[in-house]
Amino acid sequence: MAPLPRNTVRDALSVSLTVGTYGVAFGAASVAAGFSVLQSCLFSLLTFTGASQFAAVGVVASGGVALSAVAAAAMLGTRNALYGITMSPLLRVRGVRRVVAAQLTIDESTGVALSQLPRGVEAVRVGFWLTGASVFLFWNVFTLLGAIGAKALGNPATWGLDAAVPAAFLGLLWPRLESNYLRGVAATSMVFAIAVTPWLPAGLPIIATALVAVAMGWRER
């Protein structure tokens, strides 16, 4: 095997360490929602896709029913399917390695991998596997730390944990608002979610907001 392209390794590791630390916020949010430390860690090992995990525990924390929590997580998970479609022909792996590749197919591994395209397909593969594997490692370690930490802190409001969770969502949302149109989608979604809150059972407004995406994405702009 050729030596690893240094720039690719640097890109992969800097991204992994940064997003890995978000795991602290997830571990804390999960425990604050009522999940145990073990359950929080299993989320990060088995689900391993940040926004979906945050959504599932977020809906539970806001008093939503189990079905709403799972549906919100699954809707956010659909983009990983689209990433897989892009990554599969580039990775060209079979059998167990393909299943492992699927589990590691998330925003960051796909993002770093595709950003390596100008450096060639080998750099794409290194970028994908290295980012996927190291995000997996950091995400899980930091989830454990966050979960243990939150368990030790107790009442979420005492330490501001109940505000840290929506702030984490805002932090995940912010970099996606790349145009005025997308900021419009976000603003519309927030207004919609507030408007339907008194009329729907807890947790359901989050799922219902997918209608805003359907309405605004229906026609070509």
Place this chain on the structure above:
Amino acid sequence: MSATLLWTVLIATSALCFSLKLVGHYVPERWFALPRLQRINALIPIALLSALVVAQGLVLKTHVVIDHRLAGLAAALVALILKAPFPVVVVAAAVTSALVYHLH
């Protein structure tokens, strides 16, 4: 939520999210070629994350409530506008919210 339901959420979420990842790697590309589906899918994270900000920051059960969490959220917004890294955003929100909570 009961312990059984929490386990159900964990297992169902993990199974569905992993299945979606597998689908991407095993299903022929043309199945997802519909432009409308792709446009909507690109907006889903923005819509849901926006709703989650509101649901977690402004809602208790089925009521819109203004409390210490909104102060924390405002601090997070300021941090983001100042291009602060993610951990700073979250900590700024937590500290501000906790301060307002204890002052009341």
